[in-house]
Amino acid sequence: MPDESWVGRSLDPSDPYQVSRVKIREFATAIGEDSRICHEVDAARAAGHPDVVAPPTFAATITMPLIEAFLREPAFGWDYSRMVHGDQSITLHRPIRAGDELVTVIHVDDLSTRAGSHMLTLRCELTDADGADVASTKAMLVTQAAP
Amino acid sequence: MSPVTDFSAVAEGDELPPLTLRVTRADLVRYAGASGDFNPIHWNDRTADAVGLPGVIAHGMLTMALAGRFVTGWVGDPAAVRSYGVRFTRPVVVPDDDEGATLELSGKVKALTEADGVRIARIDIVAKFDGRTVLGRAAAEIALPG
Numbered sequence: 001m002p003d004e005s006w007v008g009r010s011l012d013p014s015d016p017y018q019v020s021r022v023k024i025r026e027f028a029t030a031i032g033e034d035s036r037i038c039h040e041v042d043a044a045r046a047a048g049h050p051d052v053v054a055p056p057t058f059a060a061t062i063t064m065p066l067i068e069a070f071l072r073e074p075a076f077g078w079d080y081s082r083m084v085h086g087d088q089s090i091t092l093h094r095p096i097r098a099g100d101e102l103v104t105v106i107h108v109d110d111l112s113t114r115a116g117s118h119m120l121t122l123r124c125e126l127t128d129a130d131g132a133d134v135a136s137t138k139a140m141l142v143t144q145a146a147p
Numbered sequence: 148m149s150p151v152t153d154f155s156a157v158a159e160g161d162e163l164p165p166l167t168l169r170v171t172r173a174d175l176v177r178y179a180g181a182s183g184d185f186n187p188i189h190w191n192d193r194t195a196d197a198v199g200l201p202g203v204i205a206h207g208m209l210t211m212a213l214a215g216r217f218v219t220g221w222v223g224d225p226a227a228v229r230s231y232g233v234r235f236t237r238p239v240v241v242p243d244d245d246e247g248a249t250l251e252l253s254g255k256v257k258a259l260t261e262a263d264g265v266r267i268a269r270i271d272i273v274a275k276f277d278g279r280t281v282l283g284r285a286a287a288e289i290a291l292p293g
Contacts, residue, residue: 023181026180026181027181027182028225029177029181030174030177030178030180030181030182030209031178031181031209031212031213031215031216032168032213032216033212033216033219033225035219035220035223035224035225037224037225037226038225047224047226049226053225053226054225055212055215055216055219055225056215056219056228056287057208057211057212057215057231060182060208061181061182061183061184061208064182064183064184064208065183081198082198084235085207085208085235086234086235087232087233087235087283087284088207088208088211088232088233088235089230089231089232089233090228090230090231090232091229091230092228092229092230095225095226095228138232
């Protein structure tokens with residue numbers, strides 16, 4: 001049974017995630033994104049970006065391991081093995097790009113239980129080294145009732 | 148898919164050129180590595196079976212990323228996305244063969260707005276696997292060029 005006292009709370013800021021060209025290229029390749037601004041620094045700069053640009057859903061690859069670490073904490077009482085991803089949204093204040101050092105703060109926005117299934121909404125706010133907002137992601141996660 | 152070059156003519160109701168993609172087990176393995184999501188339901192038949200799934204399923208985030216690429220491919224700019232959201236309504240089952248799963252993507256310009264001199268298009272996306280939608284309320288807001 002997840003601990004509902006977490007709702008409205010936020011976790012300590014993460015260690016900075018260093019966004020690398022290699023990881024952006026690897027991610028772009030994995031989703032078949034062949035835009036040159038994701039792969040080539042020169043192309044990205046010609047398009048007005050300081051470095052190669054990450055595809056929009058890259059933000060979730062930064063936040064999901066942090067979410068997993070939180071949900072695997074026994075204190076929270078979440079059954080990670082029965083979890084499914086209900087929905088996901090991403091707001092980008094600017095594109096994520098190589099060279100970024102992004103700090104994530106996880107906010108526990110909502111937790112509800114229906115027919116034995118728990119629905120948890122986690123919001124992640126990503127800021128850069130200057131403290132400027134870069135991205136906001138929201139994931140609704142569900143643990144299904146045991147059959 | 149070649150990007151549209153003249154976006155001034157884009158109007159509400161316009162349909163994006165549809166895109167059909169194959170998703171194979173190799174794609175799932177590649178995405179697992181790139182995303183860091185190594186949940187075995189995305190590569191291990193025994194695990195998928197044990198948790199009651201019809202088979203190994205694609206990462207929801209991979210389906211979301213592919214549908215996002217469909218939209219950014221149309222606009223010709225992966226940096227144009229302002230916001231993007233989906234609900235995961237049905238799993239995409241990926242068989243262990245050379246064909247994989249077929250994902251059919253289509254989309255429509257639902258609304259056009261303007262903010263700070265930039266035209267923003269809201270694109271509603273339909274993603275189908277086996278003829279049934281796998282993403283609900285899938286929509287992206289993108290800045291149109293020029």
